Amino acid sequence: MTAPPFLPGPKAALAMLGAAAVVAFADLYLSTYAVTLLSLVMLNVALAVSLQLTNGLTGLFSLGHPAFMTVGGYVAAILTYPVRRKGFMMPDLPDWLATAQWDLLPATLVGAAVAALLALVVGIAVLRLKGHYLAVATLGLIVIVRVVINNLDGYTRGGLGLSGVPRLTGPWEVLVFTLLTVGLVWRIKHASLGRAMMAMRENELAARCMGIDAFALKLLAFVLGAFLAGAAGALTVHLVSVITPGAYGIPLAFSLVVMVVVGGSGSITGAVLAAIAISLLSEFARPLEEGLELYGLSQVLVALGLILVLRLRPTGLFGSREPAGLGRPRFSGGTS
Amino acid sequence: MSAYYLQQLLNGLMLGSLYALIAIGFSMIYGIVRLINFAHGDLLMVGAFTTLGLASTGLLPWWAIALLVLVTGALSGITIERVAIRPMRGAPQVTGFIATLAVSVVIENGGLILLSGQPRTFLFPEIMRSRVTIGPASVAAVDLVIIGSTLLLCVLLLLFVRGTRMGRAMRALADNLLAARLMGIDVDRTIMAAFAIGSAFAAFAGLLWGGRFGQIDPLIGFAPGLKAFVACVIGGVGSIGGAVLGGYLLGLAEVMFVGMLPPIYSGYRDAFVFATLILVLLLMPNGLLGRPEEDRA
Incomplete structure (x- = not known):
């Protein structure tokens, strides 16, 4: 094939129209609660897919998404x-910030850019090393971000959190954000960039021998993932109108x-489906937890389920593949 | 040296001992299976609650409690290894991390469900809280017990690793797992032993942690676990001596950070620890005593 397929395949187009129809239906007929739930599920989809870029395709192990969302x-x-x-x-804001009241789009872009900048600094320090340092460094990053925001109370109101954020x-x-995120990651995966990432995931040494700049590629995947997470955080805050320093923490990272992992490392379809299923499941488990007064039960069940998946089907639901017909029929997307 | 600095030094050594005890397990496990065990810190919680449960019966003397805590820790470590780590051997490294992360979530939330999130008071016997004067400073006896028992356990571990067959097998495995297996070393048993020893140390740290700080809840293990990992990295991951050294350095640095700077910065204590991690990774990625890892095809 010659021209790069900017348009989605027939099934993917159908899925996008379906998503739009669901949103339109919810917006017209359903309660505010349902619309908010739907939006949060879509944000989880975007988050999972952006993490798929960092962790799934590139094989890094970042737990930093909540830190970037918070920032x-x-x-x-x-x-x-x-x-x-x-x-x-x-009270401590400088004048130019204290008199500014921006729109959602520029504010989201700036929020995402700051998150990406943070990822750049951390990434340069940590990504030269073996993958597992990244896991702990990003876990530490969650703690650092929380502590710093807690202590900068002249800017952030500290532990009280910011309430009354406009619902924009x-x-x-x-x-739109979710579709853009999924589309972007899909394009990356099916371009040479994505194949270089997957090659590196499978065997870094071999990939480097083929001329892939491993460090630059890892940094790109990490920073881009952080940018998307930052944008998702900005959108979430303006959806629920509150943010506290600990709102996005280690449970979310998990x-x-x-x-x-359940969707399959590297599979975008898998991440989308797993994100929808797990977000809905934990939402519906909440009344159950409250009824039984067993808080944390759903987390335990999810964790046990995860261990089972890892033991029985280590590659997740889809492995690295996408179901046929979602993209253009030129590259099947597997690594096997 | 003024009393204040001596006091801070002792505090730093106390905290450093606790970090060192946890870090040793991290390092032993990492050295052999190349895996960061995220559930390791939670064994501190297991140890602390085991102690509380045993002590509240009032039937056992403290030395027996300490022994039982070590045994409980070892058994928990063996269970974790059997359930979540052995089945994943040979899978990509990331799979192992995720499995231990899942174990940590199970232990923490299981603890919240079974024990409730309410912090509980944890009291050592009266004699532990008595003050001992050393020169111009005075410390609680429990601080000296912490430092002393840590050093004792370190020496015992050193003798074990240097002098016994199992210890030699561990070092061989850390060097080259494949070659060790070809030499007839029982890899499964050796890995299990490393988990047992490391986890027993972490659980014992839980006993001391509860005794020193007086309050425990199901999530106490998380932060010390992460910090012990930072200690590991400072000392050089995979080296037991490095873990001990890193633990003491981190404990001293943390106490100095809080004790020597103006109080407005003390809220940044945890941020300081993790900023140190990132700095160390940047400047000396192999830590003080670690060996560089070469890429093998």
């Missing part, structure tokens, strides 16, 4: 916060990793 969320919230309440909530995000904004 993106706080930065964007400070930018969009109503000016008349800023003096009271965030609706389901349509989330849908669930996102579970989505990637």
